Amino acid sequence: SQQGEEDPQALSIQEGENATMNCSYKTSINNLQWYRQNSGRGLVHLILIRSNEREKHSGRLRVTLDTSKKSSSLLITASRAADTASYFCATDQTDKLIFGTGTRLQVFP
Amino acid sequence: DAGVIQSPRHEVTEMGQEVTLRCKPISGHNSLFWYRQTMMRGLELLIYFNNNVPIDDSGMPEDRFSAKMPNASFSTLKIQPSEPRDSAVYFCASSSTGGRNEQFFGPGTRLTVL
Numbered sequence: 763s764q765q766g767e768e769d770p771q772a773l774s775i776q777e778g779e780n781a782t783m784n785c786s787y788k789t790s791i792n793n794l795q796w797y798r799q800n801s802g803r804g805l806v807h808l809i810l811i812r813s814n815e816r817e818k819h820s821g822r823l824r825v826t827l828d829t830s831k832k833s834s835s836l837l838i839t840a841s842r843a844a845d846t847a848s849y850f851c852a853t854d855q856t857d858k859l860i861f862g863t864g865t866r867l868q869v870f871p
Numbered sequence: 872d873a874g875v876i877q878s879p880r881h882e883v884t885e886m887g888q889e890v891t892l893r894c895k896p897i898s899g900h901n902s903l904f905w906y907r908q909t910m911m912r913g914l915e916l917l918i919y920f921n922n923n924v925p926i927d928d929s930g931m932p933e934d935r936f937s938a939k940m941p942n943a944s945f946s947t948l949k950i951q952p953s954e955p956r957d958s959a960v961y962f963c964a965s966s967s968t969g970g971r972n973e974q975f976f977g978p979g980t981r982l983t984v985l
Binding site for chain 2: 792793795797803804805806807810850854856857858859860861862863864
């Protein structure tokens with residue numbers, strides 16, 4: 763069963779704009795991760811945030827986590843055409859990850 | 872490092888045939904995961920191994936599916952007999968830190984069952 767639900771399902775923006783994706787989950791977690799998947803490729807790990815962290819940065823990525831609301835957001839600043847991909851959140855359940863439904867991001871040059 | 876290697880990249884077969892997907896994890900990684908991705912169901916974990924031992928196969932859809940990991944550098948996922956509804960992209964992933972942390976995905980095998 764899927765733990766995470768991303769919102770929106772699809773997002774289209776122009777290069778240079780910021781993109782925000784949200785993830786909601788159902789049960790308590792130790793950490794939450796974000797992955798990117800380019801068309802026809804495997805998933806690539808972007809960032810991991812632990813349950814005792816509220817915000818984390820990596821380059822143009824900013825992730826927030828609100829455990830009281832069971833939600834996380836991924837912000838990509840100054841987007842580029844190369845950021846076009848699907849983005850998934852994943853939450854840990856015992857010894858495995860449960861992936862969300864994904865947000866398809868399209869960045870137009 | 873070559874990353875996680877999967878073969879074949881594409882497989883087209885007819886209903887009823889046996890299909891074997893292969894995976895070589897990153898050297899030194901002791902956890903291996905098989906996922907299936909479809910438009911309808913998203914990314915589903917089928918089975919995972921720790922130190923070559925199957926830990927959780929609750930995601931394996933039916934007895935037609937089986938997975939083995941005979942050694943630390945090789946795993947197979949077998950479907951016998953295959954059905955059209957098995958058509959999907961199958962991913963293998965590995966991790967050095969168990970299932971809760973960063974996983975490294977292979978490029979996937981796109982399976983089409985006619």
